[in-house]
Amino acid sequence: MSSQALKVLVNGRATDCVPGMDRGLLFGDGVFETIALADGKPRYWGRHMARLQTGCHRLGIAQADEQQLLQDVHSLVRDVEQSARHVVKIIITRGPGSRGYRPDTAAKPTRIVQLHPWPGLPAGEEGVRATLCSLRLGHNPLLAGIKHLNRLEQVMARSEWDNADIREGLLLDQAGHIIEGTMSNLFLVFKGDLVTPDLSRCGVAGIVRDIVLHVAEQQGLSVSVRDVSKAELFQADELFVCNSLIGIWPVVSLDSNRYPRGPVTTGLQSLLVDHDDNSHSWRS
Amino acid sequence: MSSQALKVLVNGRATDCVPGMDRGLLFGDGVFETIALADGKPRYWGRHMARLQTGCHRLGIAQADEQQLLQDVHSLVRDVEQSARHVVKIIITRGPGSRGYRPDTAAKPTRIVQLHPWPGLPAGEEGVRATLCSLRLGHNPLLAGIKHLNRLEQVMARSEWDNADIREGLLLDQAGHIIEGTMSNLFLVFKGDLVTPDLSRCGVAGIVRDIVLHVAEQQGLSVSVRDVSKAELFQADELFVCNSLIGIWPVVSLDSNRYPRGPVTTGLQSLLVDHDDNSHSWRS
Numbered sequence: 001m002s003s004q005a006l007k008v009l010v011n012g013r014a015t016d017c018v019p020g021m022d023r024g025l026l027f028g029d030g031v032f033e034t035i036a037l038a039d040g041k042p043r044y045w046g047r048h049m050a051r052l053q054t055g056c057h058r059l060g061i062a063q064a065d066e067q068q069l070l071q072d073v074h075s076l077v078r079d080v081e082q083s084a085r086h087v088v089k090i091i092i093t094r095g096p097g098s099r100g101y102r103p104d105t106a107a108k109p110t111r112i113v114q115l116h117p118w119p120g121l122p123a124g125e126e127g128v129r130a131t132l133c134s135l136r137l138g139h140n141p142l143l144a145g146i147k148h149l150n151r152l153e154q155v156m157a158r159s160e161w162d163n164a165d166i167r168e169g170l171l172l173d174q175a176g177h178i179i180e181g182t183m184s185n186l187f188l189v190f191k192g193d194l195v196t197p198d199l200s201r202c203g204v205a206g207i208v209r210d211i212v213l214h215v216a217e218q219q220g221l222s223v224s225v226r227d228v229s230k231a232e233l234f235q236a237d238e239l240f241v242c243n244s245l246i247g248i249w250p251v252v253s254l255d256s257n258r259y260p261r262g263p264v265t266t267g268l269q270s271l272l273v274d275h276d277d278n279s280h281s282w283r284s
Numbered sequence: 285m286s287s288q289a290l291k292v293l294v295n296g297r298a299t300d301c302v303p304g305m306d307r308g309l310l311f312g313d314g315v316f317e318t319i320a321l322a323d324g325k326p327r328y329w330g331r332h333m334a335r336l337q338t339g340c341h342r343l344g345i346a347q348a349d350e351q352q353l354l355q356d357v358h359s360l361v362r363d364v365e366q367s368a369r370h371v372v373k374i375i376i377t378r379g380p381g382s383r384g385y386r387p388d389t390a391a392k393p394t395r396i397v398q399l400h401p402w403p404g405l406p407a408g409e410e411g412v413r414a415t416l417c418s419l420r421l422g423h424n425p426l427l428a429g430i431k432h433l434n435r436l437e438q439v440m441a442r443s444e445w446d447n448a449d450i451r452e453g454l455l456l457d458q459a460g461h462i463i464e465g466t467m468s469n470l471f472l473v474f475k476g477d478l479v480t481p482d483l484s485r486c487g488v489a490g491i492v493r494d495i496v497l498h499v500a501e502q503q504g505l506s507v508s509v510r511d512v513s514k515a516e517l518f519q520a521d522e523l524f525v526c527n528s529l530i531g532i533w534p535v536v537s538l539d540s541n542r543y544p545r546g547p548v549t550t551g552l553q554s555l556l557v558d559h560d561d562n563s564h565s566w567r568s
Contacts, residue, residue: 004303004305004380005304005305008304010304016303016304016305017301017302017303017304018301018302018303018304018306018309019288019300019301019302020289020292020294020300020301020302020375020396020398021288021289021300021398022302022309023439024309025302025306025308025309025375025377025433026316026375026433026435027312027433027434027435027436027438027439028311028312028433028434028435028436029435029436029439032310034383059436059439059440060443087383089383091304091309091310093309094439096288099318099371099373099400099403100403100442100467101435101438101439101441101442101466101467102439102442102443103439103442103443112304114304114305116383119383119384135424135426136424137422137424138421138422138423138424138458138486139422139423139458140419140420140421140422140437140458142419142440143436143437143440148436149309149310149311149312149436150311150312150434150435150436151310151311151312151313151385151434152311152312152313152343152427152432152433152434153424153427154311154385155307155311155313155343155378155385155386155387156343156426156427157385158384158385158386158387159344159386159387174422174423174424174458182385183384183385202422
């Protein structure tokens with residue numbers, strides 16, 4: 001992947017320049033969203049906006065102006081090949097600040113919208129290999145669930161393996177519970193029942209995780225959100241990971257442990273393809 | 285405080301522009317140092333450089349070029365009033381990256397050196413008021429001790445109080461141990477013995493903390509670095525906090541609890557004033 005976005009807007013202006021005193025850089029003081037763009041439209045826009053606003057609210061950052069973000073995205077996608085998929089990354093920081101940690105309540109947030117090429121990701125059909133990382137996520141209920149810019153844990157975990165065939169690393173927390181992947185959420189299937197880790201102490205509550213929970217309940221599946229032990233990871237009948245770009249990836253191996261691409265996972269994959277969640281906010 | 289530095293160099297160039305794909309902004313993927321500048325010289329330069337390099341090493345970022353940093357600082361301080369104190373902030377990020385968490389081993393780190401005015405800080409003589417924050421630090425041994433750019437915990441903790449008379453907030457960890465202040469390290473005195481929290485699971489190992497430990501041992505004081513319970517905080521005979529800008533501040537109150545400015549704290553304060561730690565690396 002390139003270290004340059006195809007196009008960037010910072011506060012609506014075509015520049016790729018963020019001042020060194022922006023609190024996003026000084027402290028990771030902000031939130032972000034990574035959004036799939038297909039047929040010229042950002043997928044799950046309403047859900048991404050809702051999580052972004054939740055993140056801003058939790059951090060005490062002024063609510064993002066969704067109309068401005070929408071204009072930014074429109075402006076970036078105007079000239080791209082509509083049939084090609086892209087990735088839109090939105091970053092909202094608390095804005096320029098002073099040197100100290102104390103947030104300035106008058107700070108004007110910085111709005112960064114980047115257009116990226118679609119990454120080379122395997123299709124979900126075949127399933128992917130995963131590894132269990134040794135890094136353990138720290139607990140912080142105040143920051144759990146939101147997609148904030150403090151991502152050193154993910155960076156360190158992603159540094160643990162080099163084998164390009166391994167597509168995701170799974171993360172335990174300090175208490176030894178399994179939480180998520182470095183860039184995805186995790187689901188386990190036990191005798192047809194769906195389980196996903198509780199994210200109230202750490203982890204990122206993904207858009208597709210929410211959709212999977214919603215769709216599974218609609219299908220009458222038993223769904224539980226709870227603490228999941230490391231041992232359960234190796235007892236599950238099926239495992240899958242999900243995020244906004246990959247959709248659902250069946251996990252066919254976790255280190256030396258093997259899993260089938262089972263019926264619950266493949267069923268949810270096909271339901272997700274048809275799931276239309278663009279009902280609100282986005283107008284092309 | 286202003287949201288603009290007096291002067292800034294990014295990779296040695298006089299610009300205040302960091303690209304939006306810098307991993308410092310994307311993930312807080314980097315480290316920083318905040319250095320007191322007095323009489324045109326950065327105080328404790330050698331120790332700051334040592335911690336910076338430790339941080340880079342822990343994160344797998346290429347070692348910083350200390351000669352370049354020295355040149356940057358020289359260039360920034362050349363025209364400032366030598367008798368006035370300033371603050372130098374150094375940020376080293378992993379550099380421009382791609383959208384994913386995986387570090388590019390070929391990444392070229394970004395070097396940001398900022399010159400700031402000296403902040404309005406109370407002198408240490410009178411002592412300061414502190415509060416106990418409700419935010420609890422998460423554990424992550426891989427990141428503990430280093431001064432990395434993931435500082436949302438400090439930002440959130442510093443948001444907890446508004447009273448300008450309260451100069452510092454003290455932080456417990458998830459296990460209920462007292463760890464540090466939002467911007468300082470903490471020492472407790474019990475019957476003349478010095479205790480400071482163990483920082484192997486969270487916290488920042490400050491330059492002045494190290495110097496205090498060193499000086500105290502030289503003076504024949506009993507010194508221990510260990511887990512400290514919340515209860516001990518209220519049983520201590522003396523409390524003080526320290527960092528590179530404030531030196532040592534006696535804590536005279538923690539919420540409704542009061543402490544004297546005791547002999548151990550004031551003794552260490554006067555020893556610190558005379559402590560010269562500029563032996564290595566810095567040439568004016």
